[in-house]
Amino acid sequence: MKCLIVDDDAETREYLLAALHHAGHTAMGCADADEGWQQLEQADWDALVLDRMLPGDFDGLALLRRMRARGMRLPVLVLSALGDVDERVHGLRAGADDYLSKPFAAAELLARLENLVRRAAPVEDTLVLRVGDLELDLRALRATRNGTRITLHQREYRLLEYLMRNAGTVVTRGMLLESVWEYHFDPQTNVIDVQISRLRSKIDKDSASPLIHTIRGEGYMLCDKDADPDV
Numbered sequence: 001m002k003c004l005i006v007d008d009d010a011e012t013r014e015y016l017l018a019a020l021h022h023a024g025h026t027a028m029g030c031a032d033a034d035e036g037w038q039q040l041e042q043a044d045w046d047a048l049v050l051d052r053m054l055p056g057d058f059d060g061l062a063l064l065r066r067m068r069a070r071g072m073r074l075p076v077l078v079l080s081a082l083g084d085v086d087e088r089v090h091g092l093r094a095g096a097d098d099y100l101s102k103p104f105a106a107a108e109l110l111a112r113l114e115n116l117v118r119r120a121a122p123v124e125d126t127l128v129l130r131v132g133d134l135e136l137d138l139r140a141l142r143a144t145r146n147g148t149r150i151t152l153h154q155r156e157y158r159l160l161e162y163l164m165r166n167a168g169t170v171v172t173r174g175m176l177l178e179s180v181w182e183y184h185f186d187p188q189t190n191v192i193d194v195q196i197s198r199l200r201s202k203i204d205k206d207s208a209s210p211l212i213h214t215i216r217g218e219g220y221m222l223c224d225k226d227a228d229p230d231v
Contacts, residue, residue, distance in 0.1 A: 001025040001117050002044070006036035006063065007051040007079065012102075016049060019106035033058040040067065045074055046117050049109070052080030052091060061094045068095035075116035079104070107218050108172045115166060115175065129164040132224030134203065134211055136164055145203060155180070156199050163212070163222035172219035196220055 003020055005027060007013045013029040020027035030036040033054050040048070048067075052060045064076060078096040080087060088099045097116050100109060129136040133146040136157075143150040143160060152160065158180050163171065173192045181191075196212065204210040213221045 001046045001114065003027045003047045003049060003113065004036065004039055004045045005029045005049045006031075006033065006054070006060070007049070008032060008054050009051070012051075012079075015106070016109070019110060023110055032056060033060065033063040036063055037066065040072065046120075047113050048074055048076045049113070050076055050078050050096075052078050052082060052087070061091065064091075064095045073120070075113075075120050077109070077113055077116060105218075107170070108174065111170050111172055111219070112175060114169060115171070118166075118169075129161065129167075131164055131167045131222060132209065132211060134164070136161060143203075145207070150202050152199075152202065155195065156202070159195055159199055160203070160222075163220070166222070168221065168223045170215050170218050170221050175219070 001020075003025055005013055005016050005020075007016070007029070008031050010031070013031070017027050017029050028039065030039055033056070036048075036050070037058075039045075050060045050064060054060050054063070060078065060080075064078070067074075067076070075097045076095065077098045077100060078091045079100055079102060080091065081102045088101075091099045098112050100112060127137065127139045129138065135144050136142075137144075138161070141157060143152055143157070159176070162176065162180050176192050196214075200210070200212045203212055209225065211222055211224060213223065213225075215221055
């Protein structure tokens, strides 16, 4: 992933650059919207991390609106100390693909960015998702594991589909709440843990190879460890 960071805070900028480089991505930082705009015009980027509050009249949302008006469709993750609902809505309506409040964890920002870039990439219109011996037929709305039918409620189906579409990637509680429940809840709520536990009891029941894994302090991952020993 080639990511541009536009943030006037040098400490935040260096923190993000280090996190992205450590994860194997290419990244560049800019201190203001004017410099950011020049880089957007001069090079191709896979994603943009954009601070909401930038010095001068040309702030983060102004840059975002200019991008969208010029037809630039790269995924944009807005960072802001302003985390209330109205501010998030304002950012999303300006053209942001995601909105993350400060302070934030680097692991969540990376997971959100990777998810945005993956969603933006052209993919084949598959009708069946597969992870190990688990299959989800999107047309028939049917889940099976090792050929055995698994009965799922609607929310469990949506949760499983999201996990399978992001197989091998850590998804945070906040990402699940926003993508599966489509609401901004307190990420500390136990609704995610309860639903994951119920889904796990159906997906991994009586299996020697569990697919749903808890990543302590980060979130969850659906993956076939038998197929990937490095996981």
